Amino acid sequence: MALLGVGLMGGSLGMAAKRKRLVGEIVGYGPDPAALKRAVRRRAIDRPATSAAEAVREADLVVLATPVGLFEPLVKEIASSLKPGALLTDVGSVKGALVGRVEALLPPHVVYLSAHPLAGREQSGIEAASPGLFDGCRCLLTPGVLARPDALTRLTRFWERLGATVTTLDPHEHDRYLALVSHLPHLVAYALVECAMDASREAPALLGFSAGGFRDFTRIAASSPEMWRDICLENRAEILKALERYRSTLERYRRLIESGDGASLEEAFRSARRVKTGLPS
Amino acid sequence: MALLGVGLMGGSLGMAAKRKRLVGEIVGYGPDPAALKRAVRRRAIDRPATSAAEAVREADLVVLATPVGLFEPLVKEIASSLKPGALLTDVGSVKGALVGRVEALLPPHVVYLSAHPLAGREQSGIEAASPGLFDGCRCLLTPGVLARPDALTRLTRFWERLGATVTTLDPHEHDRYLALVSHLPHLVAYALVECAMDASREAPALLGFSAGGFRDFTRIAASSPEMWRDICLENRAEILKALERYRSTLERYRRLIESGDGASLEEAFRSARRVKTGLPS
Numbered sequence: 344m345a346l347l348g349v350g351l352m353g354g355s356l357g358m359a360a361k362r363k364r365l366v367g368e369i370v371g372y373g374p375d376p377a378a379l380k381r382a383v384r385r386r387a388i389d390r391p392a393t394s395a396a397e398a399v400r401e402a403d404l405v406v407l408a409t410p411v412g413l414f415e416p417l418v419k420e421i422a423s424s425l426k427p428g429a430l431l432t433d434v435g436s437v438k439g440a441l442v443g444r445v446e447a448l449l450p451p452h453v454v455y456l457s458a459h460p461l462a463g464r465e466q467s468g469i470e471a472a473s474p475g476l477f478d479g480c481r482c483l484l485t486p487g488v489l490a491r492p493d494a495l496t497r498l499t500r501f502w503e504r505l506g507a508t509v510t511t512l513d514p515h516e517h518d519r520y521l522a523l524v525s526h527l528p529h530l531v532a533y534a535l536v537e538c539a540m541d542a543s544r545e546a547p548a549l550l551g552f553s554a555g556g557f558r559d560f561t562r563i564a565a566s567s568p569e570m571w572r573d574i575c576l577e578n579r580a581e582i583l584k585a586l587e588r589y590r591s592t593l594e595r596y597r598r599l600i601e602s603g604d605g606a607s608l609e610e611a612f613r614s615a616r617r618v619k620t621g622l623p624s
Numbered sequence: 625m626a627l628l629g630v631g632l633m634g635g636s637l638g639m640a641a642k643r644k645r646l647v648g649e650i651v652g653y654g655p656d657p658a659a660l661k662r663a664v665r666r667r668a669i670d671r672p673a674t675s676a677a678e679a680v681r682e683a684d685l686v687v688l689a690t691p692v693g694l695f696e697p698l699v700k701e702i703a704s705s706l707k708p709g710a711l712l713t714d715v716g717s718v719k720g721a722l723v724g725r726v727e728a729l730l731p732p733h734v735v736y737l738s739a740h741p742l743a744g745r746e747q748s749g750i751e752a753a754s755p756g757l758f759d760g761c762r763c764l765l766t767p768g769v770l771a772r773p774d775a776l777t778r779l780t781r782f783w784e785r786l787g788a789t790v791t792t793l794d795p796h797e798h799d800r801y802l803a804l805v806s807h808l809p810h811l812v813a814y815a816l817v818e819c820a821m822d823a824s825r826e827a828p829a830l831l832g833f834s835a836g837g838f839r840d841f842t843r844i845a846a847s848s849p850e851m852w853r854d855i856c857l858e859n860r861a862e863i864l865k866a867l868e869r870y871r872s873t874l875e876r877y878r879r880l881i882e883s884g885d886g887a888s889l890e891e892a893f894r895s896a897r898r899v900k901t902g903l904p905s
Contacts, residue, residue, distance in 0.1 A: 412886075461835040483833070512829075523823050524834040528816055528841055534873040535812055536896040542804050542869070548793075550899065552764070553805040554742040559840040560809055561899055568893035575881045575889050586878050588823070590871075592815045597867050600856045605693075608856050612849035615817040618831065618842055 345402035346371045347395050347417055349382035350567070351464065352434045353408030354472030357387035359505050362474045372398035373409075381469045396424040404501070407433035412573035414441060418448045427452040430494050434460055436521065436570070437577040438514035442487040454494040459483045459517065460507055461525075467567035475506075482507035485514040522581035526574055527589060530582070532563035533571070626683035627652045628676050628698055630663035631848070632745065633715045634689030635753030638668035640786050643755045653679035654690075662750045677705040685782070688714035693854035695722060699729045708733040711775050715741055717802065717851070718858040719795035723768040735775040740764040740798065741788055742806075748848035756787075763788035766795040803862035807855055808870060811863070813844035814852070 344366040346353045353371070360366045371388030372395045373379055379391035392398035399405045399421045407414050414433060425431065431453055435441075442457050449455055462480040464471060482502040486495060499509045512520075539557065543549040553561075575582060599608045625647040627634045634652070641647045652669030653676045654660055660672035673679035680686045680702045688695050695714060706712065712734055716722075723738050730736055743761040745752060763783040767776060780790045793801075820838065824830040834842075856863060880889045 461833065463835065481833070481835075520827065520830050520833045523820050523830060524838045527819070528837040530874070530877055531812055531816055531841075532837065533893050533896045534870060534877055535809055536899050537892060538808070538866070538869050538873050539804050540896065540899050541873075546801065549801050549804060552742065552762070552801045554744065554762075556809040556813065556844045557805045559844060560812075563837045563840060564893075564896040564899070566893075566897075568890045568897060571893050572886050572890040576884055576886050579881055579884070582881060583878065585819070586874070586881075588819050589815060590874065590878075592819050592822075593811070593867070593871065596811055596815055597864065597871075600860055600863060600867075603857055603860070605853045605857050609849045609853040611818060612814050612845070612847075612852050615814045615821065615845040616847075616849060618817050618821050618845070 344369045345392075345399040345405045346388055346408055347373070347398060347406065347421075348408035349373045349378055349387055349469050350408065351467045351469070351471045351476075352460070353406065354382055354385065354387040354469040355462075355474065355476035356406060356408065356434065356505075357382065358385065358472060358474035359477055361386060363504055365501060365504055366404060368401075370398045370402065378469050385469060385472065387469060387472055395421050399429070400424050400426070402426065403429055405429055405431045407431070407435065410567070410570045410573040411435040411437045411441065411577050414445055415448065418445050422448055422450060425450065425453045429453050430497060431455045432458050432498060434458060436525065436574050437518060438485040439518040439578065439581075440514075441577055442485060442514040446487045446489045454489070454491050455487065456490045456494045456498050457485045457487070457514065458498060458502065459485065459521075460502070463566070465562045465565040467570070477502070478506035480507050482509050483517055484509060484511045485517045486511065487514060518578050518581045522578055522585040526578055526582050527585040529563060529566060529571055530575070530586070531589065532560040535560050536564040625650045626673075626680040626686045627669055627689055628654070628679060628687065628702075629689035630654045630659055630668055630750050631689065632748045632750075632752045632757075633741070634687065635663055635666065635668040635750040636755065636757035637687060637689065637715065637786075638663065639666065639753060639755035640758055642667060644785055646782060646785055647685060649682075651679045651683065659750050666750060666753065668750060668753055676702050680710070681705050681707070683707065684710055686710055686712045688712070688716065691848070691851045691854040692716040692718045692722065692858050695726055696729065699726050703729055703731060706731065706734045710734050711778060712736045713739050713779060715739060717806065717855050718799060719766040720799040720859065720862075721795075722858055723766060723795040727768045727770045735770070735772050736768065737771045737775045737779050738766045738768070738795065739779060739783065740766065740802075741783070744847070746843045746846040748851070758783070759787035761788050763790050764798055765790060765792045766798045767792065768795060799859050799862045803859055803866040807859055807863050808866040810844060810847060810852055811856070811867070812870065813841040816841050817845040
């Protein structure tokens with residue numbers, strides 16, 4: 344297996360695959376030599392490669408585990424070095440049109456099947472990686488037009504053995520859903536933390552008064568800035584739609600507060616409460 | 625001690641004060657007889673009263689533990705039954721002008737000193753109460769113009785023995801701070817959950833794809849609707865200011881996404897990340 348990117352996701356995947364003996368040698372590549380060394384020490388990879396192309400040369404399974412903005416340049420770099428029959432996959436948070444663009448860069452003897460394990464944590468980098476990260480998580484496979492059924496079977500089995508429950512869905516549908524339940528929540532958290540930080544410049548005591556709610560937001564807002572930058576750029580259309588929906592909900596709340604409409608506020612809060620019981624555990 | 629309101633906060637306060645032997649008999653009152661019975665069973669109160677006035681008659685310490693919108697009607701109801709020298713306090717999330725309005729309703733032989741323990745959880749009601757709720761929390765005391773130093777000493781000692789760290793601040797300053805680090809975060813969470821719920825009507829699979837971030841929001845949005853309705857109405861001015869600040873931050877993000885300004889997005893996300901290290905643990 345080749346891991347391109349040895350941060351939280353790539354590192355955890357290497358550690359988990361090694362521990363469960365799902366793959367042979369794991370070769371890793373990333374731009375930071377120190378991170379590659381730590382990845383070897385943490386047993387996420389067996390050895391570092393000096394380039395992405397070198398890393399993939401012998402690999403039956405190649406995983407893109409960088410921010411999604413690097414997928415295309417990386418795939419261009421490795422395309423001619425990929426082994427015939429190799430399966431290329433990723434662990435990115437955006438699919439949509441990107442899936443087709445990656446497929447278009449590949450030689451016909453390589454199959455691409457994109458995956459998105461719904462696992463993560465606030466920390467990033469190889470130090471935060473853990474072999475248990477995917478245990479019990481949901482993993483979404485989003486086949487493009489060129490994906491083949493045998494690749495689907497193979498990757499489903501791979502993720503299931505890592506402890507994930509696998510669901511297949513359309514790449515564009517993936518982006519529409521994730522914009523609402525993942526991308527928008529992160530933006531909302533970043534904006535909230537920025538507001539409080541700005542205000543704390545005038546009133547330094549402010550952050551000391553934060554209790555439960557706010558702390559959850561700071562945790563969410565501690566995720567990798569590069570990763571979220573790329574998600575915002577790549578899933579722009581769906582995120583803008585989600586933001587517009589959000590803006591108008593918040594504007595409705597504002598009007599209810601301004602006009603002192605307690606009954607409608609209570610009703611809004613009461614119905615938001617109900618969603619919790621509808622979530623899978 | 626008299627507890628007016630035996631939900632999460634009142635119930636926890638009764639259980640904690642009893643366990644630490646800080647008070648004598650605890651008499652409770654609330655509109656729901658079943659909740660009062662459960663409060664006796666959970667040892668949050670020693671006996672229920674049939675009215676608020678009856679509950680406070682013998683009490684040296686009277687605690688308002690209802691949604692803040694009920695403070696004034698309740699105080700009107702009990703004012704003439706309060707014992708000379710009694711200390712009236714509360715555990716509400718809004719102070720500001722409300723403190724002076726409550727003071728104005730009291731006879732001169734009663735002192736009011738408002739308190740806000742920064743403790744809470746998503747569940748509400750007596751079933752969610754716990755004697756450890758205030759252990760290690762911060763408790764804000766917000767004296768009004770009529771508060772006396774001896775009351776401050778007495779209530780500080782009370783909360784410290786419950787395990788809290790006590791800070792004193794101006795009621796209006798309290799509301800300005802809490803609007804940003806508590807009230808706004810809850811509104812933002814309610815709005816986000818409402819958006820996802822609305823969208824899930826057209827796409828029922830949607831909520832199944834929620835991962836870490838979104839779950840934190842559903843937890844925050846599960847707080848008591850009556851309590852948050854009253855907070856929004858009572859701290860309207862500061863919440864509207866906080867919402868406006870938030871709206872403009874989110875609008876800036878929207879423009880950065882629309883124009884594809886990755887560098888500025890990354891910088892915004894990176895600085896929001898820094899706040900975490902600045903928070904008290």
